[in-house]
Amino acid sequence: MTQPEARFGRMAAVQAHPLAELMQCPPGAAGLLNGAAQCICVDAGETVFRQSAVCRGLYVVVSGQFLRRTERLDTRLTLGLARAGDLLELAAVLGDGTHTYTLIAQTTGSVLILPLQALNQAFEVYPPLRMRLLEELAREVSRSYDASCQNRIPKARRRSSDGRAAQGGGSASADLSASLT
Amino acid sequence: MASFHPHHPPEDCINCEHRHLRVFCNLTPEALRDYDGIGIMMSHARGAKLFSEGDAARNVFVICYGQVKISSTSRDGKTMILKIAGPGDVMGLSAVLANVPHEVTAEAIEPCQVKTVRKQEFVDFLGRHGIASMHAAQSLSGEYLTVFHDAKRLALSGSAAGRLARLLLDWGHAAANGKPEIRFTMALTHEEIANMAGTSRETVTRLLNQFRRDQWITIKGSSMTIAKPEQLERLTA
Numbered sequence: 001m002t003q004p005e006a007r008f009g010r011m012a013a014v015q016a017h018p019l020a021e022l023m024q025c026p027p028g029a030a031g032l033l034n035g036a037a038q039c040i041c042v043d044a045g046e047t048v049f050r051q052s053a054v055c056r057g058l059y060v061v062v063s064g065q066f067l068r069r070t071e072r073l074d075t076r077l078t079l080g081l082a083r084a085g086d087l088l089e090l091a092a093v094l095g096d097g098t099h100t101y102t103l104i105a106q107t108t109g110s111v112l113i114l115p116l117q118a119l120n121q122a123f124e125v126y127p128p129l130r131m132r133l134l135e136e137l138a139r140e141v142s143r144s145y146d147a148s149c150q151n152r153i154p155k156a157r158r159r160s161s162d163g164r165a166a167q168g169g170g171s172a173s174a175d176l177s178a179s180l181t
Numbered sequence: 182m183a184s185f186h187p188h189h190p191p192e193d194c195i196n197c198e199h200r201h202l203r204v205f206c207n208l209t210p211e212a213l214r215d216y217d218g219i220g221i222m223m224s225h226a227r228g229a230k231l232f233s234e235g236d237a238a239r240n241v242f243v244i245c246y247g248q249v250k251i252s253s254t255s256r257d258g259k260t261m262i263l264k265i266a267g268p269g270d271v272m273g274l275s276a277v278l279a280n281v282p283h284e285v286t287a288e289a290i291e292p293c294q295v296k297t298v299r300k301q302e303f304v305d306f307l308g309r310h311g312i313a314s315m316h317a318a319q320s321l322s323g324e325y326l327t328v329f330h331d332a333k334r335l336a337l338s339g340s341a342a343g344r345l346a347r348l349l350l351d352w353g354h355a356a357a358n359g360k361p362e363i364r365f366t367m368a369l370t371h372e373e374i375a376n377m378a379g380t381s382r383e384t385v386t387r388l389l390n391q392f393r394r395d396q397w398i399t400i401k402g403s404s405m406t407i408a409k410p411e412q413l414e415r416l417t418a
Contacts, residue, residue: 010284013280070329091321091326094319094321094322095318095321095323095325096319096322100325100329124311127308127311127314131307131308131314133318134278134307134314134321135278137278137318137322138276138277138279138321139279139281141275141321141324141328142275142276144325144329145263145275145284145328146284
């Protein structure tokens, strides 16, 4: 098998699994999660959560389109889009509990939050749920390894304080797409 | 990339005095007894490959001491160093749990001791102990953040000096483990550091010499001490 074929096969194997399959639980755990779930509606341009802030729980995009963005001082990096059905911040929920990036609504939309406390209770009631989310995180890590290698040195451009792309920039958008999805 | 060379490497997990410093191995007594009974402890010489990109993921590897270079190949065939794994790091976890071949290559850059656990044995162990699956989740989350920060470091640091400074600080802080002195073993060549910092070998050599002249760092053999971390921090801004 050639290297591109091998990579294609690996990428197919690490595709995100459907949400319904991941979150399938017996009534006890499902009741806990359903009872605690909160829905947030947002307008275009609104920030859902910010990088480095404490993560409230697992986010599920219900409708609309969202932008995942990371920033440092005056430079921003767009990591990719989040659409309906996407599960967000697994690494934060299962790991150190802080957001790894900022999520901004690109269109009017809504997200569902499964609070951390309810998730932890559900893990105790139904341990396979944690294992399933762990496997999903493993697939996400696997995808990010691949994306990281394909986009090893993206050309970063800086924004001046008034928001215009600084010298060296060319296109209208000052973001760069690293597609670290 | 904390480099740690104990005079007496731990013979088993129960008697390992460094366990409490590590994310995965810091288990409850019951889980620890179980963990001690699975897998085997293996010593690897410098240069030994623990696994290669594309290999079937049959084992999970937990580094007890030593450093391991994690690299991958780009579409154009270039080898890129993603991170230097150190004691307590779990390797091969994402491939094992996602049930895919290894995404990366792991090569010892100094003599190291690694606990090697068969895939099914490891998955069963996680199933038996909630604390172990929690720690595995934290390790995996750490792995995700490493890849994420690597991309961020390259994309968001404006200058080569800033990227190199960030790299040195990351390694130094990992090795210092809260101690005031920031010292670590530099097991990579300038070429390899350049690869990680997204710059050329010549630039790395020039910048390290400059940092040394400015007395921000001191280098003795393969040991590097960061004397003025605040100056390096300023470069990364």
